[in-house]
Amino acid sequence: MSVSRFSRNHGARPGYALHDAIDLPGWDDRSIWGWDDGTGSFYAQLWRNGSTSDAPGIWLSGASRPYPWPGSVALDIVQHTGAAPLAVVQALGIADPAPRLRDAAEITQQIAQLKSLDDNGGYIGGQLHALAWTQGLETLPPSTGVREDHSRPAPDRVEAEHHLITGRVYLGGGEHTQDFYSGADEALWWTLGH
Known part of the structure; x- marks a missing residue:
């Protein structure tokens, strides 16, 4: 191959x-x-x-x-x-050769479960934001905060966002807290089926 x-x-x-x-x-x-x-x-x-x-x-x-x-x-x-x-x-050249996303119903169920938890926008807030973005419910990707359309991103775009949010975790800074970025990083990792 x-x-x-x-x-x-x-x-x-x-x-x-x-x-x-x-x-x-x-x-x-x-x-x-x-x-x-x-x-x-x-x-x-x-x-x-x-x-x-x-x-x-x-x-x-x-x-x-x-x-x-x-x-x-x-x-x-x-x-x-x-x-x-x-x-x-x-x-x-760092793109996953075959990115896949979990089923939309599974992601929606995860969002519902996380909404019952409250951490004032920290770790859980990062997870919720990232998961909502993967479903087209949020227009701001968690890594850059640059507005995108409301469509559900394709698996290769979600995988690219995961690279950027992991980079954000390592670099720090940005609009949110490290807890937010770490939560978003974990949620995207999970969404990609890892």
Whole structure:
């Protein structure tokens, strides 16, 4: 079985010997990413197509901010370029080759069970937000908070969101608390059948 270019780095983890191209439209001529043993971090260097500069337009370096997980790099690339999360995850080659979602009825039942719990928007709130987003009931994905349409996202988009929310857990920051992001991370992991 051959691995698609979108999944060639799916198994990338900290310490993984990696130096690869970033196939992001508009940034794909010279952009690279990988693992840097010296900083113990992932990194990315992106040049907009047509740039003649020696220095990348976007430089995500573990020397200035640690990127301990592939999703951390993906999240910052989304935020710096405005590219769609799925496009970035595919450009890095970290997409799951065959993502699947749990049945909508099972996810809806999980939402109902979680609604009986109250944690003031923390961990359970993160789970509820992520699960509602997977059903098209919430327009703001938990990792970026950038409005999307109300349709139910496809499995590959949910899997891309899981990469970004895991990256958010590792990087911290953002609009919500770490408890919220951790809850969203767990809910998306569960939704993807893991």
